[in-house]
Amino acid sequence: MRIFYWIILLLTPFASKAQSQELSRPDFQLGLTGGVSFTVMRGDAKVEEGNQWGVGALAGIELSYHIQNRFALKSGLLFDHKTTHQNIEYYYFNETLQSIATDKIKVVRYFDYLTIPLLFKYYLNDSEKRISYFIEGGGYVSFLINQVSTNYSGSVVNVVYDEMNDFDKTDSGLSFSFGGKFKLSKGLSSEVRILNNYGLRNINGIDNKSIIKVNSAYFTVSIFKSI
Numbered sequence: 001m002r003i004f005y006w007i008i009l010l011l012t013p014f015a016s017k018a019q020s021q022e023l024s025r026p027d028f029q030l031g032l033t034g035g036v037s038f039t040v041m042r043g044d045a046k047v048e049e050g051n052q053w054g055v056g057a058l059a060g061i062e063l064s065y066h067i068q069n070r071f072a073l074k075s076g077l078l079f080d081h082k083t084t085h086q087n088i089e090y091y092y093f094n095e096t097l098q099s100i101a102t103d104k105i106k107v108v109r110y111f112d113y114l115t116i117p118l119l120f121k122y123y124l125n126d127s128e129k130r131i132s133y134f135i136e137g138g139g140y141v142s143f144l145i146n147q148v149s150t151n152y153s154g155s156v157v158n159v160v161y162d163e164m165n166d167f168d169k170t171d172s173g174l175s176f177s178f179g180g181k182f183k184l185s186k187g188l189s190s191e192v193r194i195l196n197n198y199g200l201r202n203i204n205g206i207d208n209k210s211i212i213k214v215n216s217a218y219f220t221v222s223i224f225k226s227i
Contacts, residue, residue: 035220054083
């Protein structure tokens with residue numbers, strides 16, 4: 001949770017300045033968010049070897065607090081289903097340690113997280129306009145609730161197994177996004193954005209000397225209603 005402390009500390013001066021301008025009254029907006037994610041693992045050479053982006057999904061609720069026309073704070077509770085792919089080549093040796101065969105498999109890992117973001121939003125133009133554009137920055141904390149891996153040899157499933165205990169139950173990192181807001185009617189708007197969650201925490205639950213971090217990119221669509 002220390003990452004949230006530093007984010008709040010850094011953003012407080014900007015939020016205070018924006019609120020003091022009082023260009024519009026603060027208000028809350030509650031929204032539904034959904035989208036598609038693309039996830040890849042990073043770390044040492046062994047972890048990154050054969051890595052490919054996997055496709056997942058994101059859905060949940062978000063709460064936005066508009067400080068004034070150009071500034072807002074946003075958080076929420078999101079179900080984040082991530083998928084990673086890794087191609088691994090195995091070598092088989094005889095008693096004289098000579099390689100006699102190889103086997104290639106694809107490991108597909110599925111991660112289910114509950115994610116809490118904390119984002120500071122800055123509008124590049126007046127947010128009261130029919131179309132406005134914004135950038136977001138902040139961080140996130142994710143809690144692992146399920147993990148399953150599948151080994152494929154070609155298109156054939158070799159084995160399905162649980163690696164829940166092999167990964168840390170908490171992930172956290174920095175978040176950056178840009179997007180557009182579209183006013184649909186009074187008090188109702190939609191948002192489209194591209195978001196990147198850059199993991200900073202080593203999620204390797206077995207060997208702390210081997211680094212496994214996660215990077216996820218998202219395309220999301222949201223509907224917000226003033227409350």
